[in-house]
Amino acid sequence: RARAVTGPAPTPLDVLRTVFGYDSFRGDQAEIIDTVVRGGDALVLMPTGGGKSLCYQVPALVRPGTGVVVSPLIALMQDQVDALSALGVRAGFLNSTQDGVERRRVEGAFLAGELDLLYLAPERLRVPSTLDLLERGEISVFAIDEAHCVSQWGHDFRPEYLQLSLLHERWPQVPRIALTATATAATRAEIAQRLDLADARHFVASFDRPNIQYRIVPKDNPRAQLLELLRTEHAGDSGIVYCLSRASVETTAQHLSDHGIPALPYHAGLDRSVRAANQSRFLREDGLVMVATIAFGMGIDKPDVRFVAHLDLPKSVEGYYQETGRAGRDGLPATAWLAYGLQDVVQQRRMIDTSDGDAAHRRRLGAHLDAMLALCETVDCRRQQVLAYFGQDGGEPCGNCDTCLQPPESWDGLVPAQKLLSTVVRLERERGQRYGAGHLVDILLGKTTPRITQLGHASLSVFGIGTELSEAQWRGVVRQLLAQGLLAVDGDGYGTLRLSPTSAEVLSGARPVRLRREAAAAPRAPRSGRR
Ligand code: ADP
Numbered sequence: 001r002a003r004a005v006t007g008p009a010p011t012p013l014d015v016l017r018t019v020f021g022y023d024s025f026r027g028d029q030a031e032i033i034d035t036v037v038r039g040g041d042a043l044v045l046m047p048t049g050g051g052k053s054l055c056y057q058v059p060a061l062v063r064p065g066t067g068v069v070v071s072p073l074i075a076l077m078q079d080q081v082d083a084l085s086a087l088g089v090r091a092g093f094l095n096s097t098q099d100g101v102e103r104r105r106v107e108g109a110f111l112a113g114e115l116d117l118l119y120l121a122p123e124r125l126r127v128p129s130t131l132d133l134l135e136r137g138e139i140s141v142f143a144i145d146e147a148h149c150v151s152q153w154g155h156d157f158r159p160e161y162l163q164l165s166l167l168h169e170r171w172p173q174v175p176r177i178a179l180t181a182t183a184t185a186a187t188r189a190e191i192a193q194r195l196d197l198a199d200a201r202h203f204v205a206s207f208d209r210p211n212i213q214y215r216i217v218p219k220d221n222p223r224a225q226l227l228e229l230l231r232t233e234h235a236g237d238s239g240i241v242y243c244l245s246r247a248s249v250e251t252t253a254q255h256l257s258d259h260g261i262p263a264l265p266y267h268a269g270l271d272r273s274v275r276a277a278n279q280s281r282f283l284r285e286d287g288l289v290m291v292a293t294i295a296f297g298m299g300i301d302k303p304d305v306r307f308v309a310h311l312d313l314p315k316s317v318e319g320y321y322q323e324t325g326r327a328g329r330d331g332l333p334a335t336a337w338l339a340y341g342l343q344d345v346v347q348q349r350r351m352i353d354t355s356d357g358d359a360a361h362r363r364r365l366g367a368h369l370d371a372m373l374a375l376c377e378t379v380d381c382r383r384q385q386v387l388a389y390f391g392q393d394g395g396e397p398c399g400n401c402d403t404c405l406q407p408p409e410s411w412d413g414l415v416p417a418q419k420l421l422s423t424v425v426r427l428e429r430e431r432g433q434r435y436g437a438g439h440l441v442d443i444l445l446g447k448t449t450p451r452i453t454q455l456g457h458a459s460l461s462v463f464g465i466g467t468e469l470s471e472a473q474w475r476g477v478v479r480q481l482l483a484q485g486l487l488a489v490d491g492d493g494y495g496t497l498r499l500s501p502t503s504a505e506v507l508s509g510a511r512p513v514r515l516r517r518e519a520a521a522a523p524r525a526p527r528s529g530r531r
């Protein structure tokens, strides 16, 4: 049994040492635990890997009763309970994956005072019998994990989280601790309000992960680029590769395997048993690459993940930060690498335009995407920009991101922007037609493709006016104009381009256009690529 049954209650430090086998608390852990042990509420913002679990596990072992942990990560509950049991902590969980026998066993243990920690899926609290069960036992603390799920502004909203304020109404004397790794100041305020944590102490750890090197590169041939990265910098390392679609997860995992890099796929379309097997192999074995959709990773605690690579653009800075945060939890150097291209912007704008939900919802998604694009296109330190996004002053440029290591040049893109925008205008005004980036670039380059011939576009006055740039450079121009909102994508599902409200200012020359010079599109800029 984990808790000393005789004598005075153990101190938090006793528990840390005897149960968890660690010497000392990290960062704010001691103060957070002290607050909760004394019966106060806490709101904890700590980056992934910061050590949030101990913040509620230790109070649960120090205070009398059972610590009740609300977590959306049902798939991880078994692992968490097993890990705790191995330390001698008496833990159980209640969620929809259990049968009645198992559930009654856990309920019985709780009522008998034989559980230190009880993990609960949030939807369990909708069931009146669960609330009655909790009434009949003794609760030491409520922990609300992944607390950002209560935020409708966030990227991970779960409606069941809204009802968690009832915990305070029914158990006003039980301390509560809400924890998250992703929260801007606005989300933090929303968590405090919705969970009724007005009097909670806020603990905001630094979100800086100095050992992670952030790099965002123009997408060219993403699988080849990935292979190059893994071979030159991460041979034999464990890592995670994120892809947007299940299909590209499968093909990318196959591609890596074909090239001698052991890789496993993970996405929601795979059989549950396959997912579980792949996940546990990734955790146990060295040097495996997990190719996954974002369904993979929440709550995964593998300290030596050396790289996180994104082959598609994350939908928000929160998502990007959370996913890249799975790298380098052991504090050793790690790489966060993202390949990003024109198609990402077109695709995501389209997904937003065609998404369910009201206009406000789409505006929200659009704002998340814009912040992510600004991070991709910045010529300043990436780390400063991420930290600023989370409301923290990033201090000096970090010296450990691509823009610091190799400051990008910017160039005056006004004339190319005007050429592109006037091509859009010509086609629309003169022909009543709209096209995607590929065709527009063909026109600018003066290519006589079958489509150009068929449509008679060689007779346009803008035909061939853009030969000073290469095709790749033009695609970079289109992407950056889209990212800056100086050009827009139709919601028609074809990625056709149209003017944005600010395009006119560019056309009239009233608005300067600064563009980032790109390594892939401008070979004369040196590429380092080493960490
Ligand atoms: P989070 O939930 O914030 O992502 P975890 O609680 O999973 O982070 O902790 C991350 C890792 O750090 C775990 O392996 C954990 O055991 C370890 N850890 C946490 N606190 C300490 C500490 N005080 N001393 C040593 N290791 C710690």
Ligand code: ZN
Binding pocket: 380, 381, 382, 383, 384, 397, 398, 399, 400, 401, 402, 403, 404, 405
């Ligand atoms: Zn930097």
